[in-house]
Amino acid sequence: MTPSAMTPSTLYRNGRIYSASVPGSTALLVTDGRIAWLGADTGAPAADRVVDVAGALIAPAFVDAHVHAFDTGLTLLGLDLAATRSREDVLDAVRRHAADLPGDAVVVGHGWDESGWVDQRPPAAAELDRAAGGRMVYLSQASVHSAIVSSPLLARVSPDVPGYASDGWLRRDAHHVVRGIAHGSIGATQRRRAQETALRHAASLGIAAVHECGGPGTSDEEGFQALLALPAEGDLPEVYGYWGELGAAAKARELGAVGAGGDLYADGALGSHTAHLRSPYLDADTSGHGYVSAEQVAKHLVGCVREGVQGGFHAIGDAAIGTVLDGFGLAARQVGIDALRAGRHRIEHLEILDRDLIRGLVEYGITASVQPAFDRLWGGEHGMYAQRLGVARSLESNPLGALAGVGVALAFGSDSPVTPLDPWGTIRAAATHHNPVYRVSTRTAFAAHSRGGWRAAGLDADGRLAPGTSATFAVWDVAGPLQGGLPVLAPDSPEESAPALPVCRRTVLRGEVIYDVEDA
Structure with a gap:
């Protein structure tokens, strides 16, 4: 094939x-x-441009299947609280x-996680008032399903709203109210800068596409559509939108989304005690909260089938996942299981589930959009999950190997900013799950974070x-050796340090360079 006269051809060699x-292969022509x-290299055709990568690894770009x-x-750009280790640290950062x-x-800040603090009480509203000089303060917890707020913002919420607390740590509906107010204070220029910053950062990590999960309580329609339009201006990753509003399949299509799902909440999050569990939390007098019924799930899915759009739900706890799967069963009776499976609907997170629930994922052809970093950060015998659930349930959480082992389609993501955009770190987390039974190979993890993401958006x-x-x-x-064509990411023994993660030199999307380290 001769290079096109219209678009210069590029040969990547060595x-x-x-x-x-x-x-x-050692060379490819674009x-x-x-x-x-x-x-x-020895048989490479002529090209308009030649790029010698000097022994670097060339691999399919990543897709992050769940971002905000x-x-x-x-x-x-702003107040990142992920490194805080105490209430005082948070207050100092706010100050x-x-x-x-x-x-x-x-x-506006994000990322505090009290589960690792010695004193696990976050700052109260009055303390935030003093630190911020009386300004409104909204600080989302790492899970983004709760937040601490200052008195001026707390005053905007009725005490009758579910999730309200007088100390300013808000959950459920109360959290959605203050989140909307805080985000509503940010203008279109600042919003665009934040969105573009996130996409450029993704490109610098070898990510060529992201799945944006929006919807009521998560993002507004204007901001969602503005993000979907950004990549058309060039040099940015592609964005595939999921609008999580119950019964809004037609609306999702009108907004430009590829799916009516993503953050369509069947429950909350473990970090905020709002994930819906069959057995109560160990450290709180609750089993979490379910936000939808099986009948509502079914009606939503039937609407998705009739509109020809992908559907899905956010479901973390086993009770919530069970409700969603019951809804799939009801929908299958109405439209037929083949029509339902053809939609390749998806469930986000899927953290607490057993064999029967996994069987339901297989039966209905559901894609599992999952985040291996959750186990890395909060799993095991001593993490937040062990505090919330006990060691046994913690070690049974995020069963990636069990999902892969029975053929559940996997799409890996970060849920950023819940966990950072970090594709190779995500692959390492999947390959080094706290429970060895649930580990997957580097090859399987890489496929889930690249081709799996494209397939989840219908781009097979x-x-x-x-x-x-x-x-x-x-x-x-890549600093170290390759094994099976991919970097070695895990140490040979627990006593050894983990190998350095690969560093992105260039990201190419459909032939166009969207990131180059020389231009950064």
Whole structure:
């Protein structure tokens, strides 16, 4: 194939290319956004441009299957509380951040996680008042399903709203109210800057596409549509939107979403004691909260089938997952199981589930959009899950290996800013799950974080390197050896330090460079 006269062709040579189609390849030719040729350097065709990658790894680019770009950008640009280790740390961070803000500004921050603190009481509203000089303060917990707020913001919520607390730590509906107020204080210019910052950061990590999960209580329609439009301006990852509003399949389509799901909440989160469990939490007098009925789930799915859009739900606890699957059963009786399976609907998170629930995922052809970093950060014998659930249930959580073992379609993501955008770290987390039974191979994890993400959005042809496929890949500097064509990410023994993660040198999306380290 000769290079196109319209679009300059580019030959990438002297690489280590991860391709099942042409194993052992060291060069690939990109023409008109596609891979025109793949093979050894010695047989490479002529090209308009040649890029010598000097032994770097070339592999399919990543897809992050669950992100919140606006919140991610705000965290990257502003008040990131992930490193705080006490109530005092949070107050000090607020004090420093507020000192540079106008008096009428709203202090917005994210990422505090009290489960690792010695004293697990977060700052109360009155303490935030003093630290922020009387400004409104909204600080979301790591789970983004609760927040602490200052008195001026707390006063905007009726005590009768579910989730209200006089100390300013709000959950459920009360949290949605203050989240809307806080986000509503941010103008279109700042919103765009945050969204663009998040997407550029994703590109710098070898991520060529993200699935944006929006909906009532998570994001507003205007901001959602603004994000979906951003990539058209060029040099940014693609964005596939999921609008999580019950019974809104037609509306999701009108907004430009590919699915009516994502953050359509069947329950809350473990970190905020709102994930809906069959057995109570150990450290709180509750089993969490379910937000939908099986009948509502069924009606939503039937609407999705009739509108021809993908449906889905956020479900973390086993009670919530059970409700969603019961809804799938009711929907199957109305539209037929084949029509339901054809929609390739998805469930986000799926943290607490057993064999019977996994069997339901297989029966209905559901894609599992999951976040391995949850286990890395909060799983095991001593993490937040052990506090909330006990060690046994903690070690049974996020059973990635069990899902992969029975053929459940996997799509990996971060839920950023709940956990950072970190694709290789996500793969390592999946391969080193706290419970060895639930570990997956690096190859399986890589597929879930690349091709799995494309498939989850209905793009089955993307996510692999072969002649004729989309030229969507990343170039990586890898410090250590490769095994099976991919970096070695886990140490040989617990006593050894983990290998350094690969560093992205360039990200290419459909032939266009959207990130290059030389331009950063």
